[in-house]
Amino acid sequence: MKERNFQQLLDARGRLGKFLCVGLDSEFSRIPLSARTDSIADSIAGFNRAIVEATKDFVCAYKPNVAFYEAYGDEGYSALRRTVLDIHTIVPDVPVILDAKRADIGSTNANYAKMAFEYIQADAITVHPYLGGEALLPFLTRAEKGVIVLCRTSNLGAGEFQDLLVNSEPLYRFVARRVASKWNKNGNCGLVVGATYPDELHEVREIVGDMPILIPGIGAQGGDLQKVVSAGRDSHGRGIILSSSRGILFASDGVDFAEAARRETEKLHTLISQYMRI
Numbered sequence: 001m002k003e004r005n006f007q008q009l010l011d012a013r014g015r016l017g018k019f020l021c022v023g024l025d026s027e028f029s030r031i032p033l034s035a036r037t038d039s040i041a042d043s044i045a046g047f048n049r050a051i052v053e054a055t056k057d058f059v060c061a062y063k064p065n066v067a068f069y070e071a072y073g074d075e076g077y078s079a080l081r082r083t084v085l086d087i088h089t090i091v092p093d094v095p096v097i098l099d100a101k102r103a104d105i106g107s108t109n110a111n112y113a114k115m116a117f118e119y120i121q122a123d124a125i126t127v128h129p130y131l132g133g134e135a136l137l138p139f140l141t142r143a144e145k146g147v148i149v150l151c152r153t154s155n156l157g158a159g160e161f162q163d164l165l166v167n168s169e170p171l172y173r174f175v176a177r178r179v180a181s182k183w184n185k186n187g188n189c190g191l192v193v194g195a196t197y198p199d200e201l202h203e204v205r206e207i208v209g210d211m212p213i214l215i216p217g218i219g220a221q222g223g224d225l226q227k228v229v230s231a232g233r234d235s236h237g238r239g240i241i242l243s244s245s246r247g248i249l250f251a252s253d254g255v256d257f258a259e260a261a262r263r264e265t266e267k268l269h270t271l272i273s274q275y276m277r278i
Contacts, residue, residue: 003144004088004095004123004144005144006095006123006124006144006145006146006188007146007187007188007212009093009094009095009123010060010061010095010146010212010241011238012093013059013060013061013093013094013095014060014236014238014239015238017273017276018058018059018060018269019060019238019240019241019242019269019272019276020058020059020060020242020243020244020265020268020269020272021059021060021061021062021063021097021214021241021242021243021244022051022052022055022059022061022062022063022243022244022245022248022249022265023062023063023064023065023099023216023243023244023245023246023248023249024048024051024062024063024064024065024068024083024245024249025064025065025067025068025245025246025249026044026047026048026051026064026068026069026079026083026249027068028040028043028044028068028071028072030249030250030253031043031044031047032047032252032253032254032255032257034254034255034257035047035050035257039075040072040075040076040079041072041074041075041076041078041079041082042079043079044069044072044075044076044079044083045078045079045082045083045086047257048064048079048083048086049083049086049090050257050258051248051249051257051258051261052083052086052087052090052091053090053258054258054259054261054262054265055248055261055262055265056090056091056094057266058265058266058268058269059091059094059265059269060094060095060241061094061095061096061097061124061241062087062094062095062096062097063096063097063098063099063214063243063245064080064083064084064096064098064099065099065100065245066080066098066099066100080120081119081120081121084096084098084120084121084122085121088121095123095124095146096121096122096123096124097122097123097124097125097126097146097148097214097241098116098120098122098124098125098126099126100112100116100125100126100127101126101127101128101150102116102125102126102127102128102139103127103128103129103130103131103135103136104131104135105131105135106134106135106137106138109135109136109137109138109139110138112125112138112139113125113138113139113142113145117142117145122145123145123146124145124146124147124148124190125139125145125146125147125148126148126149126150126192126214127139127147127148127149127150128149128150129149129150129151129175129178129179133178133182133183136149136183140183140185140186140188140189141186142188143186143187143188144188145188146188146189146190146212147183147188147189147190148189148190148191148192148212148214149175149179149183149189149190149191149192150175150191150192151172151175151176151179151191151192151193151204152172152192152193152194152197152200152201152204153192153193153194154194154195154196154197154216154217155194158194158197172193172200172204173203173204173207175191176191176203176204176207176208177207177208179191179208179211180207180208180209180211184211189211190211190212190213190214190241191204191208191211191212191213191214192213192214192215192216193213193214193215193232194215194216194217195215195216195217195218195224195225195228195242196217198224198227198228198230198231198232199231201213201215201228201231201232202231202232205231205232205233205234205239209234209235210234210235210236210239211234211239212239212240212241213232213239213240213241214241214243215228215232215240215241215242215243216243216245217243218242218243218244218268225242225268225271225272225275226275226278228240228242229242229272229275229276229278230275230278233276237276242268242272244264244268247264248261248264248265248268249261251263251264
């Protein structure tokens with residue numbers, strides 16, 4: 001079987017006009033009672049499967065955040081792996097980004113990479129840049145897998161370190177420049193830039209050219225979608241992975257949760273498509 005290639009899958013979705021990523025932050029306590037069983041693993045995996053079936057027509061990627069699975073130990077990890085395999089089966093042309101934000105020394109990262117890409121079977125992973133490119137080689141050398149580096153995050157306290165000057169420019173810009181110029185030798189890197197910082201997003205796009213940018217925060221965190229699309233798209237009118245989680249997953253706590261998720265996804269997809277034409 002041919003190896004899945006994250007960048008190729010993402011490019012193909014972009015050519016279809018799909019730029020919305022559904023974040024599968026499937027917090028068990030918020031899963032509707034109608035979707036729960038006696039098993040936590042079955043409940044989370046079943047809920048996610050219903051969300052994927054309902055939203056698959058409008059997405060460029062799915063992004064499970066490992067924290068919402070690790071919290072439940074073996075059952076959580078079982079649900080995470082089942083979810084990724086379900087996505088590969090239901091929509092094999094849609095990539096899965098494991099939102100794990102991993103970073104450590106090289107030998108540890110080698111095992112993180114094995115977990116993410118071989119056990120979980122994700123197509124991409126989010127990572128921290130703090131330990132440098134040498135430490136990230138176990139990710140970067142897997143040319144078919146996406147390595148999405150935190151750059152300018154969406155949280156309120158992001159500037160505590162990310163705005164510090166390095167070589168006369170803010171650290172987030174230095175990170176963007178280093179990833180684009182040094183780490184992206186296999187063409188498999190991307191960056192994370194929060195939707196709550198559209199000006200900084202524009203700066204990063206100017207630095208990195210057509211590299212994909214994962215943009216969380218367009219839903220519950222309040223990012224301005226029109227500004228984000230304008231600031232983030234690349235020279236081909238693509239290159240953005242706009243992520244929304246809670247606003248889609250928990251659009252309804254009733255038996256219609258999947259239908260409500262589809263409505264919210266379609267609404268966001270339609271808005272993104274409109275803004276892409278401006």
